Amino acid sequence: MALDWENLRLFLAVAETGSLSAAARKLRLGQPTLSRRMAELEESAGNPLFIRQTQGCVLTSTGEALLPAARRMAEWASEAESSLIPQPHRPSGKVRIAAPPGVAFEVLAPLAADIRTRYPELQLEILSGVATLNLARGEADISLRTRRPGDADLLCLAEVHCPVRVFVASQYAARLPAQPALADLDWITWAAPYEQLYSKQALEQAIPGLVPAFTSDDFNVQLAACRAGVGAMVLARALHRRSLLHELVELDLDLGPEAIGELYLVVHKRQQHLRRVQCVVEALRDEFARLEQTGSHVPSP
Known part of the structure; x- marks a missing residue:
């Protein structure tokens, strides 16, 4: 199965806007052309990717499975384009950080002010929840976890x-x-x-x-x-x-x-060299270091 990257880019726009018409406007592309390209992609995938409804499009299970990979391809394409820009350049794009509720509220939300001051073109998305998101599937770029990961593809870059x-x-x-x-x-x-x-x-x-x-x-x-x-x-x-x-x-x-809390800064090895991810990781590691030096610590869920 050979999937055309341009069609995947168009698929991502439809998935993120929720309709063919909205995606066509965003892409400045004719809707009949976009519909035809989506039909080509669905033929290559072997299954429908969207359920067409009056108010827009809903992803099928095949579309849901394809979405994380399409997002990662978009991120790498953006990073490749950024690498061609003469230095110095400011990192841009969205960085998704998954964390337990207490950590998201007490640590990440306040720290976002510092990160935005240093990197104003970054968009931070904090995914607060009890469930551990899958970094390999692209559900988040960075994860703050209360347990050290056992997966060899996951890197623990700091801990408290x-x-x-x-x-x-x-x-x-x-x-x-x-x-x-x-x-x-x-x-x-x-x-x-x-x-x-x-x-x-x-x-x-x-x-x-x-x-x-x-x-x-x-x-x-x-x-x-x-x-x-x-x-x-x-x-x-x-x-x-x-x-x-x-x-x-x-x-x-x-x-x-046994009343000891732990927090680990985790990224997938595939993401560690992305400039936008590196900048946020650097800010988080600095915060971890400050906490260790002052004897202060971070909250458990």
């Missing part, structure tokens, strides 16, 4: 280790006894379907029969409840420059010797 502690709002801390026990606290933690995450598991091991006071499937909602004084959260110590944990009080409570 940190203690996991208990945090509350100052108004909540003022209501506590002098030396509270873990069971004395009103706990804020994960709701279904994320009960398997470390913070919930650590609490259930430390407090038999745990009944949380507040649960949510959204990290931002949990943190907002904690800041409002609803109760306590298990968080990795994250006292970096812009951390919201500066607003909270850390309690002197022991969660056990």
Whole structure:
């Protein structure tokens, strides 16, 4: 099967705009020509790539499978074009970073301001979620993970280790006894379907029969409840420059010797030489180094 790159470029435009007419306008191409090229590509692929609907196009399973590869080809084509531009040139394009919710909120969102100042032509896309995205399939360019990858094609470029502690709002801390026990606290933690995450598991091991006071499937909602004084959260110590944990009080409570958080900066070896990816990796490694030097750390999910 030989797929024409130009047809793949057109396919990507249709997939990203959601319709043949929108893609034709974006590409400044006649819609009949675009339809014909998509038919050629579908013939080469051996299966339909789109379901044509009144309001646009929806990818078929074959189209979904082809999309990550088409995106990577577009990225490499852009990088090849950039390599021909006389130096120095500023990196441009989209960089997708996958991270657990706490890391995305506490670390990546604030750090984006620094990255954009240094590289104003980069577009950052933060993919916040519990599931680990597949870098080999192009689901993200960079991944911040709480476990070291075992795949030989994935490179771990930096890592941070940190203690996991208990945090509350100052108004909540003022209501506590002098030396509270873990069971004395009103706990804020994960709701279904994320009960398997470390913070919930650590609490259930430390407090038999745990009944949380507040649960949510959204990290931002949990943190907002904690800041409002609803109760306590298990968080990795994250006292970096812009951390919201500066607003909270850390309690002197022991969660056990295994209460250690880890964070790994991971890229696929195929992506490591892309200039736009290198720039973001450099910024992330600098932030990791600052955290290690100051004794501050990053949050676990």
